[in-house]
Amino acid sequence: xxxxxxxxxxxxxxxxxxxxxxxxxxxxxxxxxxxxxxxxxxxxxxxxxxxxxxxxxxxxxxxxxxxxxxxxxxxxxxxxxxxxxxxxxxxxxxxxxxxxxxxxxxxxxxxxxxxxxxxxxxxxxxxxxxxxxxxxxxxxxxxxxxxxxxxxxxxxxxxxxxxxxxxxxxxxxxxxxxxxxxxxxxxxxxxxxxxxxxxxxxxxxxxxxxxxxxxxxxxxxxxxxxxxxxxxxxxxxxxxx
Numbered sequence: 001x002x003x004x005x006x007x008x009x010x011x012x013x014x015x016x017x018x019x020x021x022x023x024x025x026x027x028x029x030x031x032x033x034x035x036x037x038x039x040x041x042x043x044x045x046x047x048x049x050x051x052x053x054x055x056x057x058x059x060x061x062x063x064x065x066x067x068x069x070x071x072x073x074x075x076x077x078x079x080x081x082x083x084x085x086x087x088x089x090x091x092x093x094x095x096x097x098x099x100x101x102x103x104x105x106x107x108x109x110x111x112x113x114x115x116x117x118x119x120x121x122x123x124x125x126x127x128x129x130x131x132x133x134x135x136x137x138x139x140x141x142x143x144x145x146x147x148x149x150x151x152x153x154x155x156x157x158x159x160x161x162x163x164x165x166x167x168x169x170x171x172x173x174x175x176x177x178x179x180x181x182x183x184x185x186x187x188x189x190x191x192x193x194x195x196x197x198x199x200x201x202x203x204x205x206x207x208x209x210x211x212x213x214x215x216x217x218x219x220x221x222x223x224x225x226x227x228x229x230x231x232x233x234x235x236x237x238x239x240x241x
Contacts, residue, residue, distance in 0.1 A: 034110050045135070053086060097143075108196055111196070119142065122212050134212075149196060152192045
């Protein structure tokens, strides 16, 4: 084998190893894609929605500052840092969900990711003055779903470790245990799957849409906040010229 053939062989082997490494990376990313999507939606909620609302809640105008003068209202977003309660709650819910979905088979991780993305999408199109209650609802719904996943995993792991004698002690006799243990496991597992795959997600999304349309949108500026509406009213009342 001459030097050219050796170089071509090394290049070919290198390309094969590179392609295999890229495929392995893609497989790993695809496996962790629901968690990455949930993490991205949680970061968006924490940075884009929690922080401004938290600053508005903690804002206190300084001495001599006025919010209704001709200079325009003071901007509460830039006023002080204050506590980070909203972001801490978002972090707790996100960590709770990431821990709950770790190791779970599809479609539970994908359902959770869809719930995170759906909540963030609704917050994006919602007016500013409605986001406070909606943020609380989104976090509560996600936390409840994460707790349901954790509770189901604990139950299934516990019942899988029970022996026939332990089931007999719970039910009353070995014959009764042998007759109904399979039916009991199957029925409860079916209920859990229905709750995690259908009932809880549909309830979350239906209430999410209901919260979005509970108040009518403005016909002139649908995404206008309360400050924008007040500013427009003041400008409309000023004389011309």
